[in-house]
Amino acid sequence: MEQQSQPQAGARVLVVDDDPTVAEVVSGYLDRAGYVVDRAGDGPDALARAAAHWPDLVVLDLMLPGMDGLEVCRRMRGHGPVPVIMLTARGDEDDRILGLEVGADDYVTKPFSPRELVLRVESVLRRTLPAPPPGTLHAAGLALDPAARRALKRGSELALTIREFDLLAFFLRNPGRAFSREELMHAVWGWDFGDLSTVTVHVRRLRGKVEDDPARPRLIQTVWGVGYRFDPASGEE
Secondary structure, three states: OEOOOOOOOOOEEEEEOOOHHHHHHHHHHHHHOOOEEEEEOOHHHHHHHHHHOOOOEEEEEOOOOOOOHHHHHHHHHHHOOOOEEEEEOOOOHHHHHHHHHOOOOEEEEOOOOHHHHHHHHHHHHHHHOOOOOOOOEEEOOEEEEOOOOEEEEOOEEOOOOHHHHHHHHHHHHOOOOEEEHHHHHHHHHOOOOOOOHHHHHHHHHHHHHHOOOOOOOOOEEEEOOOEEEEOOOOOOO
């Protein structure tokens, strides 16, 4: 769908908290704000989820069982840059300073307002993710500028062919609806007849460029007996 509001809409946020109630509330608010949300209950799970689907931002509880949030933050930052908002039930200034020193971009003390946390997430991402130009199509970390024929995945440019770009643009304009290969051929190629394997090959190639795991596609899903569906929310767990 075409949106011109939040430049970070569709960004992936990893929420790490061993309190399931806090994690559920935070995830719910972020989900309603348009983010793709992953959840983890401890440090090793957080690192595993980050490795499988690198997040655009991490909301990280400081007091985790076993491996604390500071160590999780250190290890994540060792693999690559990622914005981190640290959560803690403690208000000690030393904890805040230590959290910022290991790479946290912001610090929120419990109890906190979930709405305020969403605003903090928006603020941090606004500084770290590029804002798409007006008219850009974006969802699930993807951004397409039809006028400039540019496509980005979490800020990194995608090398798409003309047909791959047109196919992805069609999917982004029509999220959640299943299309047959015949419908896609007519809408994207402008053909009323032809070799339908053309669509199959292009879908496979496009998955290889936009999916985190092309072998298990989440965004461009196969609908058996019908065709394909673009599901921007399917990365949530």
